[in-house]
Amino acid sequence: MIKKADIILAAILIILGGMIAYMMASTDNRGHAVLITVDGKEYGTYSLYENKSITVKQNGHINKIIIKDGMVTMAFSDCVNQTCVHTGAISKTSQSIVCLPNKVMVQITGQGQGEAEYDAISN
Amino acid sequence: MTQYQTNRDKTKRIAVSAVLASLGLIFSYIEAIIPFSIGVPGVKLGIANLVVVIALYALGGSYAFSINVIRILIAGLLFNGIFGALYSLGGACVSLLTMIILKKTNIFSIVGVSMAGGVAHNVGQMLIAAAIISNIKIFIYFPVLLFSGMITGIIIGFISYLVLKKLNV
Numbered sequence: 001m002i003k004k005a006d007i008i009l010a011a012i013l014i015i016l017g018g019m020i021a022y023m024m025a026s027t028d029n030r031g032h033a034v035l036i037t038v039d040g041k042e043y044g045t046y047s048l049y050e051n052k053s054i055t056v057k058q059n060g061h062i063n064k065i066i067i068k069d070g071m072v073t074m075a076f077s078d079c080v081n082q083t084c085v086h087t088g089a090i091s092k093t094s095q096s097i098v099c100l101p102n103k104v105m106v107q108i109t110g111q112g113q114g115e116a117e118y119d120a121i122s123n
Numbered sequence: 124m125t126q127y128q129t130n131r132d133k134t135k136r137i138a139v140s141a142v143l144a145s146l147g148l149i150f151s152y153i154e155a156i157i158p159f160s161i162g163v164p165g166v167k168l169g170i171a172n173l174v175v176v177i178a179l180y181a182l183g184g185s186y187a188f189s190i191n192v193i194r195i196l197i198a199g200l201l202f203n204g205i206f207g208a209l210y211s212l213g214g215a216c217v218s219l220l221t222m223i224i225l226k227k228t229n230i231f232s233i234v235g236v237s238m239a240g241g242v243a244h245n246v247g248q249m250l251i252a253a254a255i256i257s258n259i260k261i262f263i264y265f266p267v268l269l270f271s272g273m274i275t276g277i278i279i280g281f282i283s284y285l286v287l288k289k290l291n292v
Contacts, residue, residue: 001284005228006235013242013273021266040256080204098256101206105256 024094031093031108034072036065039103048072048091048108061102072106074099140178140186147174147194148201155202169244169275171198175219176237176283181290184223191215209255210248217247233287234280241276242269 036043038058046052048070056063063084064076071089074097084099090108097106150171171194178187195215199208221243225236245268 001232002234003230003232005230006232006238009231009235009239010273013238013269017266017269017273020269024266081207098252100210100252100256103256 031091031095031110033109034065034067035107035109037105037107043104045109056102056104058102058104061104063099063102063104065097065106072097072108074106077102077104136182136186139182140190143174143178143182144190144193144197147171147190148197150174151194151198152202155198167275169241169279172218172237172240172244172275172279173282173286175215176222176233176240176279177286177290179219179222179226179236180233180283180287184219184226187223188219191219210251213251214244214248217250218244232280233284234277237280237283238273238276241272241274241279243272244276245269245272 032048034046034048036046036054036056038056043056044054046054046067048067050067051069052067053075054065054067056065062076062078063074066073066075071091073089074084074087077084077099079099079101081101084097084102084104087097090097090106093108093110095108099105150173154167154170174194175187175191178190192212192215195208195211199205199211203211218240222236222240225231225239231239246265249264249268
């Protein structure tokens with residue numbers, strides 16, 4: 001009952017997924033800064049190398065983000081699904097922690113102290 | 124006589140739709156109380172889609188659409204939350220539209236149609252998530268969601284095939 005078109009479609013999807021996964025993996029870089037956005041707007045940027053605990057309070061929602069030893073984790077969230085807390089620790093530029101119910105997003109960016117230092121030397 | 128028959132046929136379809144919507148609601152509930160998770164956010168089996176695929180083949184696209192919208196709205200009000208219903212609705216619409224189009228081409232089997240539906244469901248949900256969070260970086264999960272959508276879609280497709288064979292519709 002499986003037709004030829006099914007197999008072709010499956011092959012196309014596997015190749016597409018593999019290509020995107022490869023592209024993501026090849027652009028995987030060590031980040032330098034932690035960018036926290038709330039509802040698409042920037043909440044704050046923090047260094048990835050400085051141990052810090054940030055509590056984001058907005059619209060009655062609480063999210064607690066911990067930066068420790070170059071890794072970022074969502075330690076606490078008052079959201080329903082707890083997906084953000086279960087995401088675990090992130091440290092690379094392609095990674096992010098998203099809390100959709102609270103619209104909080106934690107991203108790792110390349111711009112930060114590392115690049116600032118580089119600029120200082122080249123100037 | 125023919126009028127009577129078409130009326131009776133329509134009544135039967137509506138009754139079957141109601142039963143399938145209830146069944147889908149039970150599936151949604153099962154998934155809400157037993158979280159099937161493999162540790163990747165957004166990945167779940169989606170057993171409620173079984174009802175949608177069966178409805179699509181047994182009753183047609185418009186019936187499948189109604190059943191799914193009713194199921195998602197009620198599930199949202201009862202246990203998933205309205206916020207969750209918004210994602211589900213987006214994913215479900217993209218998924219069902221894909222399945223209707225692929226079914227119309229007549230070159231795919233139910234497994235292929237279901238597989239494409241599974242992938243479309245995840246991509247649709249991700250598009251809504253990207254729109255709400257207004258950030259495109261959420262596409263990091265794309266490969267994971269694509270493969271998980273394929274696998275769950277294939278499983279749902281196989282089960283639907285077996286069920287429909289038994290139902291003789």
